[in-house]
Amino acid sequence: VKTPVVGWDIGGANVKAARLDGKGVAPVVVERPFEVWREPGRLADVLAEIAQRLGPARSAGITMTAELADCFADRRSGVLAVLDAVEQALPDVSLRIFGTDGRFHPLPAARRNPERSASANWLAAARRLAYERSSALLVDTGSTTTDIVPIARGEVVARGRTDLERLRTGELVYTGALRTPACAAVRRVALAEGWCPVAAEHFAIAADANLWLGRIGPESYTCRTPDGRGTGRAETGARLARMVCAEADTLGDAGITRIAREIVGAQRRQIAAALRQVVRSLGALAPRRAVVAGSGERLAAEAARAAGLRPERLAELWGEDAARAAPAAAVAWLIAELHA
């Protein structure tokens, strides 16, 4: 393995890359929102553009979750399409694909076994964290999903490998700090007048709730708004009010705040319930500590506390940038250490 090395985490809605110039230094991180299902044909260009921003690299480690995007007929063809885009975007770079078996594979081997390359990013981050924490739950809340990965006795002890298994075990929670449709997070909201069911319509997302409550600033609203409008207070309030088929005026700021709190609270409870499920399944091995990461780190920490775990910020261990793009940074470090 030659440095500089770049670790890639190619998601369906965000691409993250971490460039490492030498062993043990903090990586330079680039995050780029890109909805692969809208323009799958542009993925290679987006990767090339990020590579250019990061500067030349000799080696690259790849993880992905973009293969789940519904522009691909199935995961197999999704993985192959991502691998094609990587190869096209990164010529002259030595490529290694991180698999759900916890190993790196050269491109031809990855192509022969596409399933192995699907959604292994959580494992890379946890593997690397296990160097530093021998007993912890990694809780990585991103824009769309939350990964909960148990580490015990210095090993990753996750029960699920595929996304389906991970959903069932609570290790993958399909809720995140930005893209989650509000109508998937809550069924009804408590208004001043009492409970009101919400419209089953893509009117508002978690980012609207977080922005309205001041939990994020407009610069962190990196995904599209559901209605294509801006992220000003009036526009955000209108999206949240529309969830109950109402105007912002009718509800008032207090009513909109109730809706926003309901969304964030439901997500917190959902992650906390999954944390308890994972803890229960570990029995005596259950960690007491949750290492929280990702752009939704705050939500992860709140859920950890609600589940009786002690949150620790991955940013304290890895630095802010690497903690927000934990799988990308982890893949870069893991690959740099391959022959260290």
Add this chain to the structure above:
Amino acid sequence: VKTPVVGWDIGGANVKAARLDGKGVAPVVVERPFEVWREPGRLADVLAEIAQRLGPARSAGITMTAELADCFADRRSGVLAVLDAVEQALPDVSLRIFGTDGRFHPLPAARRNPERSASANWLAAARRLAYERSSALLVDTGSTTTDIVPIARGEVVARGRTDLERLRTGELVYTGALRTPACAAVRRVALAEGWCPVAAEHFAIAADANLWLGRIGPESYTCRTPDGRGTGRAETGARLARMVCAEADTLGDAGITRIAREIVGAQRRQIAAALRQVVRSLGALAPRRAVVAGSGERLAAEAARAAGLRPERLAELWGEDAARAAPAAAVAWLIAELHA
């Protein structure tokens, strides 16, 4: 009022129009799927095209729900935009807008009070049904929503007027037979291995569940598929499987059927719960009969039975076409009878 008269029900995802040549005859109905939020500027063209298919008319009655679409900053501007489109598309036609006060208003009056013209279509249908049934719940399940409108002693006795009030009272249930996102209908599904949470992602809709189960044919899948693919069995199965981040192969037909049943069952329970809520609120006036209508009539009838009501098909009273587009037909009849 001059015949021929056309009744219009201008929704956010479907436009329905019913043309009546004389009093007491069955109307000719045109339904046209059109997602107004994608191309609000084309609404007038779509209306004009439908008007042309129906043939010349002297008078028109208008109801709408399209004003809720999030291409409009608020309902007020939504109503005004729809009225503009109507005026542009139907020159030389005498226009009357049906209001939430149960009356028809000329265009200038409707423009002065836009709120009154918002989402009054349910009231038109129930008003007309009250001619024939003095005690009944109208249960109209469309592609997106279900209207539950109580009629007692020959009068419409709904408690809500605005959509917000109607959501709260159970009179508007935001679930329908086609467009409802599966992730808004169910939180988890029972697979052979046990419960599995679903992805909070627009991977599948109610139409996929109904098509997979043979409850509708492909010709009734009149909205877009979430992934833009076709409505073949493999494509539909792939969408449903993706809800648990899985492949159709992995789940098998039986697993996909479980997911589809879970979606339809959840919608049935949701409508039944709202029916019970409406019945409870009526006390001694509560009807025993549910008159079911709309493209999701079957779901409405199942929910009615689950709530202990006796379903009767509106199609038996009004004919198949008029029952599927009940508000449009009702507005046509009501306007034709204005000076009868």
